[in-house]
Amino acid sequence: MCRNLTPSTAYLDHISNQVASDIAAVPSIPTHADDYSDQERLWSIVAQQAEDVHDELVDLSLDLHAHPEVAFEEHRSAAEIAKLLERHDFGVQRGIGGVETALYTEAMSENFDPEQHPTIAVLSEYDALPGIGHACGHNVIAACGIGGFLAAAVALEESGLPGRVAFIGTPAEEGHSGKEYLIRAGVFDSVDAAIMIHPFSYDIGSHVWVGRRNLSVTFHGVSAHASSEPFMGRNALDAATLAYQGLGLLRQQMPHSDRLHAIISEGGERASIIPDTATMSIYVRSLHTDTMLDLSQRVDDIIDGAALMAGVKVTKNWDVHPATLPVRNNETLVRRWQRTQARRGRTPLPSGVIPDTLAASTDFGNVSQVVPGMHPMVKIAPVGVALHTPGMEQAAASEAAATAILDSSIGLGQVAIDALAEPELLEEARQEFKARGAVVRSADLFGE
Ligand SMILES: [Zn+2]
Ligand SMILES: [Zn+2]
Known part of the structure; x- marks a missing residue:
């Protein structure tokens, strides 16, 4: 007997139709806010710097894509990222928090005081999947994180604002919880907010991660x-x-x-x-x-x-590998992200449009439960292309990915600089974080 093994797409089709009609009803996002117009200058500095490094970032992204390395083995990828940051005069610490392929660098104002001034961390992942390479697009995440950091660092220097932007290279997301090791080692202790992006087949502000x-x-x-x-x-x-x-x-x-x-x-x-x-x-x-x-x-x-x-x-x-926690998207930060992307012609969807059915897990969840954080999704692939598939692997080296790298570098840089320039924004993000459960540590819940 020969049976047809192809699963029916009927349910997925229903989801796609529902999402399409929900997207049509999403209101447009205002690109300007009168009360923050004095930050236009800083936003332009961020955008200009992101443009200036864009070619380098795309080259790096393609290079990582061509040399995929799985969790904890990202030695070459980490070295290439460090080299790029060093070319821009940032000293890079390798092997932080006891994780050999983790990276750290920072830019801070003169007279920076960690007790008084905020630190915004921009995160990059760079591990691939066994067998199918960068089918989760972490090469794109790496480029966007570096771009966001470099752009925010220049704006920080030119603005004279007190504060610090940190770049944290966080390995071993796939099948592991590399970020949890960094949390346990105290890497996030002096961080006030952590931001990163993840590629996908839609632009989404807040996506559900279990x-x-x-x-x-x-x-x-x-x-x-x-x-x-x-x-x-x-x-x-x-x-x-x-x-x-x-x-x-x-x-x-x-x-x-x-x-x-x-x-x-x-x-x-x-x-x-x-x-x-x-x-x-x-x-x-x-x-x-x-x-x-x-x-x-x-x-x-x-x-x-x-x-x-x-x-x-x-x-x-x-928990032979540490557990990952659900992502607690900080909506205060996400709203800022949405505005940055609206200015790039994108409409990151609010939560609830893409159904929870499509949820997976990420170790950014652990980060988002110890500090306010955002993990928006950036479209690099046609609708219907799922993460961890050959289609997404191709998309991670596409023209659309290159555009996403520019838009996301600008977005991450602008959110970081807003958080440094507006104490009330960070305070609102903190209050939201507190109201939604404050600090929850995986190690306390489930043991080490
Ligand atoms: Zn993945
Ligand atoms: Zn991923």
Whole structure:
């Protein structure tokens, strides 16, 4: 029998149609605000500097794209980024926070006092995916972060404003939580706001990113000859299949914003031997930190119950890589981002237009839970091209990506400079951050 394996696109089509009609109803974003018109001069300095370095940034982006490196192995990429920053006279620290491929540099006003003056951090990722290269477009993120930093640094110098702009190169996002290591090492302790962009198939101000925990499970049973002495065995694979079924049944009772993924990664060697070992790898995702905890507890119970039923022992290792937290987009900063992009002819969508169904996870979530942060999405690909696909890999080296690098460098630079120039903007961002839960640390929630 030959069956058609292509999944129907009916549901995706419904989403696309809904999004298209919602986008048509999004009001246009004002490009000027009377009360801030005195910042036009600084915005022009930012834009000019971004234009000046644009060719260099596109070259870097294409170079990283042609030499993809996976999490924690971004040695060449980090070296190329450092070289570019050094060409612009910034001393670069390599291997910060105990992460070898992390980078740091900064620009600050004369008489900068960290106790009194703000620090805005611009973040760059640069890791690729195994097998499909830069299919998440982190080469574009790298270029935009550098551009935003360089542009803000020049405007800071020319403005005489008190403050600091930091550039943080944050490796190992894919499948890991590189930023969480930097948080634990104190890299964000003196940061007042953290900003970055991510490429996508839409321009979005606030996109939903769910938190993610990982769980490794090993069931320990007793092996026995499956034919002659099965009664002397305790079947670890039985426990794994019971757990797999239990997780499957739980799904009906989960809120739609929760996700549960599980595989049985090891389940015996030979059918004639009752397996004494079975292993599972499980991901738990949820939209809020408290619902992440709730779901984790249900998963724990299912695993323990499965072990009990099969009469085996179990070891559970939560968060072998640190958990990622849901992104808390700071809307005060996002509104500024939207204005910068409107001036570039883009309309970053407000939250709610792109449905939560399309949510994934990012370790920027952890950053956004310790300082006010924004993580807008920038269109580099046609609608329908998803992250982590060959189509997105191509888009990450496209003309559209080059345009996005300019627009985003300007946007990041202008948001950074606004945050330094307007104490009331940063204060509003802080108040919003406080009202929406203040500091939440992954290590406190889930243990180190
Ligand atoms: Zn990704
Ligand atoms: Zn990504």
